[in-house]
Amino acid sequence: MRAIGEQIPPDASVLVAAVEHRWVERLRSELQAAGARVLLDEIRADIVEQLESGGTVAFSFTGDGQDTAGARLSAAGDGTGWFEGFLASEDGLVLTAAELSDESLPGPAEPHG
8 A cells, every 4th residue: 555655646546445356357447448547456364254254344544745644443243343553754653553342441540548
């Protein structure tokens, strides 16, 4: 995705779509006929497994020409979830991840005294 982002000229658009295999060739052909640059990749096995087990996955990416951010939020069929994200800028790179659950957070600590 980063390589794709680096090749996008200012004020251009990108479409990321999940398409059933039976539609890939037709969609590619029509997009290319319209002058689009088409890049294809398959969904990773862990995402396929998650979707087939009743889970969900969402991705979001944005950039302003200087900074780029992206995130993946996924949930399993049992309600647990995960968040993974990054922010990249000239100043550096920040990566973060968290496991989400329905467990309550602990209450405030008792004062020592």
